[in-house]
Amino acid sequence: MAGLEITDPEAALGRLVQQVLAAQFGAEFAAADPLIRPSAFADYQSNAALSLAKRLGQPPREVAEVIAAGLAGSPAMAAAEVSGPGFINLTLRDDWIGKQADRQLADPRLGVPTAEPVQRIVVDYSGPNVAKELHAGHLRATVVGDAIVRVLEHLGHDVIRAAHLGDWGTQFGMLIEHAVDVGDQATYDQLAAGEFTAFYQAARTKFDGDPGFADRSRQRVVQLQAGDPQAMRLWQLLVDDSMAYLRTVYARLGVTLTDADMAPESFYNSMLSDVCAELEQRGLAVISDGALCAYPPGFTGRDGRPLPLMLRKSDGGYGYDSTDAAAIRYRLRDLGATRLIYVVGSEQHQHLEMVFELAREAGWLTGPATAEHAVVGLMTGPGGQRLRTRTGEQVKLVSLIDEAVERAEKVIAERYDDPQQRSQIAEAVGVGALKYGDLSVARDSSYALDFDRLLALTGNTGPYLQYAAARIRSIFQRAGLDPAQATGPVIAGTEAERTLALRLLGLGRAVTEAAAAAEPHKLAGFLFDVASSFTSFYEQCPVLSSEGAVRTSRLALCALTLRVLETGLGLLGIPIPERM
Numbered sequence: 001m002a003g004l005e006i007t008d009p010e011a012a013l014g015r016l017v018q019q020v021l022a023a024q025f026g027a028e029f030a031a032a033d034p035l036i037r038p039s040a041f042a043d044y045q046s047n048a049a050l051s052l053a054k055r056l057g058q059p060p061r062e063v064a065e066v067i068a069a070g071l072a073g074s075p076a077m078a079a080a081e082v083s084g085p086g087f088i089n090l091t092l093r094d095d096w097i098g099k100q101a102d103r104q105l106a107d108p109r110l111g112v113p114t115a116e117p118v119q120r121i122v123v124d125y126s127g128p129n130v131a132k133e134l135h136a137g138h139l140r141a142t143v144v145g146d147a148i149v150r151v152l153e154h155l156g157h158d159v160i161r162a163a164h165l166g167d168w169g170t171q172f173g174m175l176i177e178h179a180v181d182v183g184d185q186a187t188y189d190q191l192a193a194g195e196f197t198a199f200y201q202a203a204r205t206k207f208d209g210d211p212g213f214a215d216r217s218r219q220r221v222v223q224l225q226a227g228d229p230q231a232m233r234l235w236q237l238l239v240d241d242s243m244a245y246l247r248t249v250y251a252r253l254g255v256t257l258t259d260a261d262m263a264p265e266s267f268y269n270s271m272l273s274d275v276c277a278e279l280e281q282r283g284l285a286v287i288s289d290g291a292l293c294a295y296p297p298g299f300t301g302r303d304g305r306p307l308p309l310m311l312r313k314s315d316g317g318y319g320y321d322s323t324d325a326a327a328i329r330y331r332l333r334d335l336g337a338t339r340l341i342y343v344v345g346s347e348q349h350q351h352l353e354m355v356f357e358l359a360r361e362a363g364w365l366t367g368p369a370t371a372e373h374a375v376v377g378l379m380t381g382p383g384g385q386r387l388r389t390r391t392g393e394q395v396k397l398v399s400l401i402d403e404a405v406e407r408a409e410k411v412i413a414e415r416y417d418d419p420q421q422r423s424q425i426a427e428a429v430g431v432g433a434l435k436y437g438d439l440s441v442a443r444d445s446s447y448a449l450d451f452d453r454l455l456a457l458t459g460n461t462g463p464y465l466q467y468a469a470a471r472i473r474s475i476f477q478r479a480g481l482d483p484a485q486a487t488g489p490v491i492a493g494t495e496a497e498r499t500l501a502l503r504l505l506g507l508g509r510a511v512t513e514a515a516a517a518a519e520p521h522k523l524a525g526f527l528f529d530v531a532s533s534f535t536s537f538y539e540q541c542p543v544l545s546s547e548g549a550v551r552t553s554r555l556a557l558c559a560l561t562l563r564v565l566e567t568g569l570g571l572l573g574i575p576i577p578e579r580m
């Protein structure tokens, strides 16, 4: 039976239902939606009979009875029973579940399929800016983006990471002018110390308060854009120092972005005039008040007038809109990507939708290619207000990490005497808690920062999952066994073993769904379910003190749980501490 080759029980049942539909009602139903859903009364239920009955003009319960009778013959099914108006409650056979678990254990990919077809996918994430520190708002765009990248790569896709580094634009005139004022050495010292915010603010204050400085800043921009050596040298200094800073933060967060993944705004400079010319020639951009503007259809301001993307300002300069237009053309036309994912805050939604629409009009975004804004919501203060320091500034990402790690040290790692071990565990738990807290909520919803909740050892938290993994490792350590050697066979004997085995089989589905929707929280929710099922299993089923085939099976379930948690947490970018 074809359905049996599939590890995932939902997919296997779906296939079975389709086979029965085709056999009983005609081949045209072989691809009908089997509508498999979780059930409170059985392992799953199929709601397929309800819609099918409508199409056939037959009573739903009768149709359901026919399907149930067809399913009953399958070696996977323990029971298929009609309930209510025509639901079919599906219970799988224990030996089928055991056999599927054995196959998952023997599969290096743990039942996770490889993508077919493989796509080239650009993921635009993190969105850092030169001469600015990462702040709390960057956490989500960075962490969620990195998880999306890992998940897509695990499925075999050809992923291009792109951090759209803000390294160009009018503010650089002001920054360079300030660097000239304070001198090379002072600039270098301040930036090497990572004090970008202070540097930026000093420049800003002068710019706002001193018209002469503001004028010189504007001239600097023109010089920079014309490639003036002094302006370029100071600009490069700012970029290099920022990159050094970004590298350290990404490393600490376990984010996979490298220098080579930076797709800075300046990278698109050489393409800007060509993009403008192309759009103008095609009549997609027109001069308005001296500026070159595109008006993608469907976007109007409050006054009802069409909203522009400003492709070239009236002074000839280029800005954020120009760069994004060039970037999307480059990604589609030159890189040949067929899926673009922009992991960016909700406040840029309209901007990005306008860029996508322009790309469609221009014929760059065509055929199978898609562009999506993977909206990330805000991390707010405790009461839902904007997250600010006591003095009203944006909270630095690094101070968030520091605080998470400090608290982790107090709460979790304090029982370790060896200071090095203690700080290693605290780092993994703190960083893990912060990242997992972000990844476990739907990315487009906002959430309030609450360290106590993030660091809790129970509930859907990083530490709970890390603890589950660490605990299984210690079971094997105590027994002097290697989890990689566990073979099964798995016996889905008790309810707790059965539930755990069924849950574990869903890894492939969880990863595939997270990739399709670019929603890592789906994978996080799955891992939490696995860890909860494991906790019940471990409370109810003695492992090391059991014997014979039961012990072998339970060790196999432990090993499988460990591998599923390690794989899943790895895909989310959550570190697992040595011990916990």
Ligand code: ARG
Binding pocket: 124, 126, 127, 128, 129, 164, 165, 166, 324, 327, 342, 344
């Ligand atoms: N650097 C930008 C910012 O700070 C985010 C970049 C997002 N990506 C993009 N292609 N526009 O707002």
